[in-house]
Amino acid sequence: MNVLVVTANADAPFLTQQVDALEERGVSFRILPIAGEVGADVDRSPLDYLRTVPRVLREADPEYDLVHAHYGLTAPAALAQLRLPVVLSLWGSDVHGPAAPVSRLCAPLCAETVVMSAEMRAALGRGTVIPDGVDLERFRPEPRSRAREAVGWPDDEYHVLFPYSPARTVKNYPRAERVVAAASRRLERPVRLRTVSGVDHDAVSTYINAADALLLTSDSEGS
Numbered sequence: 001m002n003v004l005v006v007t008a009n010a011d012a013p014f015l016t017q018q019v020d021a022l023e024e025r026g027v028s029f030r031i032l033p034i035a036g037e038v039g040a041d042v043d044r045s046p047l048d049y050l051r052t053v054p055r056v057l058r059e060a061d062p063e064y065d066l067v068h069a070h071y072g073l074t075a076p077a078a079l080a081q082l083r084l085p086v087v088l089s090l091w092g093s094d095v096h097g098p099a100a101p102v103s104r105l106c107a108p109l110c111a112e113t114v115v116m117s118a119e120m121r122a123a124l125g126r127g128t129v130i131p132d133g134v135d136l137e138r139f140r141p142e143p144r145s146r147a148r149e150a151v152g153w154p155d156d157e158y159h160v161l162f163p164y165s166p167a168r169t170v171k172n173y174p175r176a177e178r179v180v181a182a183a184s185r186r187l188e189r190p191v192r193l194r195t196v197s198g199v200d201h202d203a204v205s206t207y208i209n210a211a212d213a214l215l216l217t218s219d220s221e222g223s
Helices: 013-023 046-059 072-079 092-096 100-109 118-124 144-151 173-186 201-210
Strands: 002-007 028-033 066-070 086-089 112-115 158-162 191-195
Touching (some): 002 013, 002 046, 002 072, 046 072, 072 086, 072 100, 086 100, 092 118, 100 118, 112 118, 158 173
Parallel strands (some): 002 028, 002 066, 066 086, 086 112
């Protein structure tokens, strides 16, 4: 099987791992990223998505069996070609966030829509629930003392991990700060709020093992 992938985040670990796993099973991929630059404080513009349409039309030839669109905002570009069926994979913000109208409009036009949870399927009104799996070789328990030594955290504090960049508004870092402040007032040992972002994906499990607690305070999650 040959798959043309249209994505807004070609370097995301979840995507590269998914591609690697499926390539081991004989699936071939061509990754087509959405045009434009993106960063922590910079989002792609609607024009960037429109600029991708001609590229999809050029690439979507009969050598492919389907187009796999990652994220709701990539769906219009994927559907612009009429030769190939489209599989649409959606994340929490695609159904619960500002992009929801685009996802709801495009999902019925796709051959299949993949969502991360039953709640997402209920909100969208359709979809097959296929949550991303966890690599248990990478994310496995290890001694906390060894993990703390690796990340440089002292043992005389409680460490609460917020596993995102504080700049990601949907993850609600201010709520995490309030939770940790409330815990600090009730405990004798200091409570330190830690964040992790921009590190190698393989290192994330070490930070998780080093923490006393993992704090998820997102306004919405889809996976």
